[in-house]
Amino acid sequence: MTASMRPDARAKVLGQLAFGADLEAPGMLWGALVTAPAAHGHLRSVDLAPARALPGVVAVAAADLGPLLSGRSGDPERPAFPRETVTYRNQPVAAVAAPTLPLAREAAAAVRVVVEPIPAVSDVEAVFPDWPGSDLGASPHVAAHVLARRGEVDRAFREAGTVVRETYRTSSVHPVALEPHVCVAEVHDDRWTVRTSTQSPFGVREDVSSILGVPEESVVVDGAWVGGGFGGKGASFVEPYALLLSRAAGRPVRLALSYREEFLLGRTTLPAVVRMETAVTSGRIVARRVRLLLDVGTSLPGRDFATGYAIGFLLGPYRCPTFEIEGYGVRTNKPPFGPHRAPFAPQCAFVVESHLEHVAREVGVDPLAFKADHLWHDGDTTALGQRVAHFGLPTALEAARGVAEEWRRTAPAGHGVGVGLGFWSTNTPAGGEARVRLTPKELVVVQGEREIGTGSVLVGLAAVAERRTGLPRDRIRIEYADTAHAPYDAGVFGSRTVGALGSAVDQALRNLLATLAERWGGRSPVTLGWENGAIVARAGTARRPVSEFFNAAESEAGALVAEGKHYGQPGTIDESLVVAGTFYPYTDFTGAAHVAEVTVDRETGSVRVVRYAAFHDVGWVVDPLSARAQVEGGVAMGLGTALTEEALWSDDGRLLNPGLVDYRIPTLDEVPPVDVTFVEGFLGAGPFGAKGLGEPPIIPVPAAIASAVRAASGAHVTELPLAPERVARALKSR
């Protein structure tokens, strides 16, 4: 790897880049949040007087917002601070700012918050003990209900040769970006400016506008280098509080969550229970029934996206003519459900893969052959009627099977080899726009995102520009601008950056090249090159410096500018199958097959992963080293979901392990070498057929590990994570 391929590496190893956590402003105050002392209750009073009595302290709460915002009001359903009811423990109810952080924390602790408790809901199974089998639709605890059906499901189950029924449980997992949520806010007159560590500057602008009731054009969001996102920094979090404090103080305010608060307040994937039923006749699946009870925390009714999106993953990438899927998103007194790298998909893949492997064993067929027999191929339709196209998973599975067979032959006694599959939907329809500026010396891509670490912005967009124009990567520079100056983009999430924003960049470049071609008397195709210290336009064997094509205004400005946009089309599902609720279509199919080899300690149930191989359908490899790094990192994160990560909630909505000592993510000595193989040629909707790769690597991991654990020890574990006590229990119950 050369330095130019990862242009931020040098500054990062020298410690020179300013992350969000490193921002400050002259005269800045430090903020701290005051949080609810109970998970559910009537907010009787928030007494700020003891905080205000400390010298230099500024404090705000809901009651103060009216005057602060000059009569404006934001979305009544999502106020910055609750007015009447708190719905999760540690929900922010007020905020304070002070000249030092210790004083801000002291002031926050001095605020007297009185909450009259109401019984809290935490465990979804305790709320609905009769599930499945009862209609929960009318319950106030239901945030979403989705139901779809095709064919005569009951009859298919009655007439089937074999029916297998199982219940699975998955855990609550946290993104654990090492940099906490942090921002510096500054309000002057009617300009609300916030510099923040975010995956979506424009998303933060929209949220701030909606929550505070400030027009979008008055809000300016400026990004910073992001110390890890993983979905956790995709929406606003600390920004509205910091802006309110700055408005009240008349000074800039820095507000950062402590790492403990990251856990206590963080939006995260919450626990779920899944009932899987599969009917098989003569080795073929004839019908499936899937029921999901998903904890969505305090997500608002009608705004829960998780249930209707996630449930489709529970059918897996498999053909199934007759099915019924029903999901309930259940409101609990926990923070709202939030994204976490491929939200809920690794959990779904664990459930469907483990279940189908179990079904295959029950009917006496080879699990991988059984899966391969039912796997989607191009031209198939998903359960909900979406056509599958350019799908590389069957090819990835064939390669993975070969490796799994070899590892089974060569593995020492006591080792087990397992395979897990997963699919994902990339290039989401969320849109993006970009501007390119061609100068005689460099090509600049002006856009709205910041690099969160994957390389999708700094490396991915540059690689697209290199391939489109022919200009070497070191003559291409990615420039970031704040929301007042950058073209709009939805955000660095959903594995969409190279696919969607990259398509906008590509469109801008095609417009740029078309302009050059037109000004060159219609020569085509025109590409760019770097020759003798200048950027030249090339057509056939002809070469001319690009500056010769600039008009008078462009010559004066020193650049030729072009713009592009990309707003993708959502897929469509067969709505005639939908009985209730909203299902969300997928947009661009990709998939991965993973192979794991593990050992299991039969006494303790402890699992050690020995080696690992991952096969990914990517369209084309945009940048080999970044692609490999995504898979290596995603696998490690998936090992956490598979083996150790579990946010533990008490019955009264208390998070019991809010820290990195008790919530364990994988460490260097726990991650095995990962062999990475890319399946190319199944081209997706991104530039030159690119498919997203940010999220897919985490998806098959828990499934592959569970499969390997079963192969090694016989333990069939139906709960995540596969912590030693669960594995040991499964071994004892055999």
Next chain:
Amino acid sequence: MTSPVLRLTVNGRPTALDSVPVAERLLDTVRWRLGLKGTKEGCRTGGCGACTLLVDGRPTLSCLTLTHEVEGSGITTVEGVSEDPVGARVQAAFEAVGAVQCGYCTPGFVMTLTGLLKERGSAEAFEELLNDLAGNLCRCTGYASIVRAVAAVREKSP
């Protein structure tokens, strides 16, 4: 409660600090008093290693160290470690193999590895080095590229 003057040598420069509260952590002194923000704040409870710097050459969690505890010591941060040939080699290896994604954990890894190599010399067994790096967390890379960087440093060791 503060103490009048506290003396440290930071990246080779004698530094005198006034009015440092007794409870102030070295992490905060370095980042906010001295403006050396290459040292990162992660969990503040010793669980992630992002804040690692060198105190008299030894890798130290600055979030669990009171500034007054290290009075008179030599502090090396990621901003100053390039002056050390071992530190420069570690930084070059991380850059060359691309052992960097978001980069937030990177200074901590650079400082821990530099300190370990200085303490024990490059003859230190590879497995031992990796074992002792396991106190530094990284959520992006899956550690694979970091392990490659460690291997690269050892290959290039004199």
